[in-house]
Amino acid sequence: MKLKFTLLTILFSSFCFAQNYNVAMQVSKSDLEHTSYSKDSTANALVIYDYGNSFVDEETFWLRFQLEQKIKILRKEGIERGEVEVKLYKGKSSKEKILKIRGATYNLENGKTVKTELTQDAIFEEENENYTLVKFVLPNVKVGSVITYSYETQSRFMSKYQPWYFQGPDPVLYSEYNTSIPGNYEYNIKLVGSIPLEVNETSLKKNCIDLRGDVGADCAIAKYVMKNIPAYKPEGFTTTPLNYIARIEYELSVIRGFDGSVDKLTKTWADVDKELKSNKDFGRQISKKSLAKNILPDDITSMPDNLEKAKAIHQFVLDNYKWNQKYERHEVSVKNTVKEKIGNAFEINLLLENLLSSEGFKVFPILVSTRGNGFATKIYPVLTDFNYLILKTTIDGKDYFLDATEPYLSFGELPFRALNQYGRLMDLEDGSYWEDIEIKDYSTRLHTIQINSFEEDIFGGVIESKSTGYQAHDLKRMYTENSQTYKEQRADKYTEISIEEHNVSDLEKNSYDFEEEIHFTLEPEFIGNKIYLNPFIIKFFEENPFKLQERTYPIDFGYKDTYTYIMNIDLGDDLNILEIPGSVNYALPNKSGTFLFNVENKDNQLTLYFKVKFDKAIYAPEFYDYLKTFMDTVVETQNNTVIVLEKI
Known part of the structure; x- marks a missing residue:
């Protein structure tokens, strides 16, 4: 059975590429003679060449990832680029491994190129429960050096297909990533950041995996290239860097077995809505009269004005229940929050939703990702992207976003951490949809x-x-x-x-x-x-x-x-x-x-x-x-x- 592969198309545009360094792993004398990078005079280092290749080994069916990198050290602060760390994931029955670590430092001494190679005693490993951290330190690195290194990792975890970061703390002249993905696996592929691809080539390789006779798979081949990539340098007035650093990420969506079985991992929002509606940590704790029974005092429930009543309920939660500074979406219990007078963001705001609903207000929870957590993926549902919950209600024709975790917020204000452009409004009757979170008032x-x-x-x-x-x-x-x-x-x-x-x-x-x-x-x-x-x-x-x-x-x-x-x-x-x-x-x-x-x-x-x-x-x-x-x-x-x- 020959399996095919579906690839999400990524748009790209071309731009001019110009530099004076030798864009290859070979180190030339001119690489050593250059002392600066004209496009970024503040750069501590310059990545001259950055190459990656991911493919599935035909014999072992392990995912192999090969990396090669060449870096010019421009300032004293860039010397630390000679210390490299690689994190290897551990699973229950397998763990990733690293092979073929190679490295060298090149310096110009008395007009001659001197090469110092990485030695085995400069490679270290640190173990913890989830990862093996492999470190290696290149020798004799100083301002003016050019360093090169390469290695290969091997993994059985196809759900963790190797992402590729084109952008980092240093400018990059040339970054290339090649992938070969068997048709057994379909991934949602996401290009992050605003920098366009110079090269975006895809093709199909027949019979790249041939296990026996007519059992095998075709492979989707891709080549992605960016050139003249500016460094990502953190500065104020932004959210997490992960929203903007140029990279390609992979989310496993379908696994096709050689026996004809199909396992769909990525679901539609309709599927997610159905699951969340019956979820004990979410849907089963929304608009439940039993959770709000006998909580509000009579002087609030008897208020005739809708807006004033909603404000009073909001203030009641602020005055009587404390946020514990936690965000967890699991093991949510509004009942315990009522009893203990403390809860996480989901529990506090779901309590507010129940109290408002019990008084006849139509309230919708909105799943959001905080500014420090990154944007939630819109292409396909990823519930782990969401780490926070706010509410939306409409009173006398006006919409209000609500949150009851912060005592210094007025009615209709959200905490600053929740101002992350959009969220998923969960209408469990008519279906969820994306809701823009925009603060209109100055x-x-x-x-x-x-x-x-x-x-x-x-x-x-x-x-x-x-x-x-x-x-x-x-x-x-x-x-x-x-x-x-x-x-x-x-x-x-x-x-x-x-x-x-x-x-x-x-x-x-x-x-x-x-x-x-x-x-x-x-x-x-x-x-x-x-x-x-x-x-x-x-x-x-x-x-x-x-x-x-x-x-x-x-x-x-x-x-x-x-x-x-x-x-x-x-x-x-x-x-x-x-x-x-x-x-x-x-x-x-x-x-x-x-x-x-x-x-x-x-x-x-x-x-x-x-x-x-x-x-x-x-x-x-x-x-x-x-x-x-x-x-x-x-x-x-x-x-x-x-x-x-x-x-x-």
Whole structure:
């Protein structure tokens, strides 16, 4: 019986490839003479050649993976690339093994190429319950070296078909991955990241597996190549790197036996919905009146207004049940959570779902993957991708996302960890579907400064600060947990002023706002009779957070926000204006963000207005250079704006 293979097509595009290194395993003198990489002057090392080959051995039917790599060491921090680790998985009846470890270090000494080979005593193994960790250390590695190494692993675990990482912490000139997969196995193949493939070739090899006579299989042959791959360098305002690092992954979907049997491992969402509906850890704990019986007090159940009742139920859960900081989806028990007053995220939010449902609200659980866990796969169901649960309900025609794990969230807010673009809404009656998780409201931070006195060469005034939404969460938490420490931290941070009095408005943990008032004095800089004042006594951004030469992954703030700073100076009869800065009006492409700055004098009142607005929660990598310049302008304005006044 000849078996065929189905391969998921991956789209690709071509781009130019140019470099001055020898893209092969052979080390040339020019490889050693080069001291930098023009496309990334900050690179610690450069992967010149990266080659992988995975195939099934015809005799043993083991999966064999062969790797070859050649790396140039450019900086001292890159020397650690000479220490290589390979993790070998252990199963119940078999374990992976490694063979043919080879390695060498090449250096240029007195104009000649000197090769030092890896020795057997530089190869080590560490054992634990699940893995064998194989380490080998290449000799004589230093700045300027070129190292090469290769090895082969063998595995019986076809469900763990070798993924391939084109991208890593160093730039890569050339990365090639070859695969040969027998028709006995069908995989869902996923290309991750935004970098296109230079080569994406597939073909069919007849009779690649021939066990006996007419029993065998054809093989799907594939070759994938990327060139000139930038390093993945972590920077703020993102989710887990696994969302964006360029790679190919394999999920085993079908096993076809030589006896004609077929085992389908990947299911449809319709299959998953059916299973989850009867699942003891999920479907059987949704909308169960018995779980919500006699929990809510009468003053909540008797409330006539739907929205106010929903808010009261949400607050009731926050006040009476504590999240244990765990996410597990297994062994979920709402009943135990009610009894113990503590539970994981699934239990707490399923309790909220039951209480809302018992009062007539239509509530849908949404399975999500947190920002640190990576995106859930949309191509096919993978329940292990989901590690969190939120809720959605509609009240008086308006949709609300709900979560009851965090006491500092207001009704309708989700914890920041859950802002990961989308989730799977589980409608167990009509079928599940993907739900976008988008925060429409802006989170804001506003400082209004009124300088209303100038006595004995010292300014006096009041700062009124207001933060909303996600800008308020941490402030509420820090102040509630230790108000004295919070005030001390504010005094340490606001070094330009002396705080005379610091008050916080009546604070409720789950209010949408956080407001505070600071009475201060400020001693300005005098040169002669002139006062030089930087009006930004509070800075939103101490420095530009965007520093990379190139960023290949999105800038993900999680939510839209604005930063506003207004200062009013009453000049009175004591001060006169000599110099004020010019205005700034700066916009990101497609009106996706703005920066406004203006200073004007009217009726002896000097007014400064500064506003930064981000109109998108997520910006594509193509916006990076624009954002970088944008933030340079913002930080420059904060740090170097000077108003010159004259003491009359």
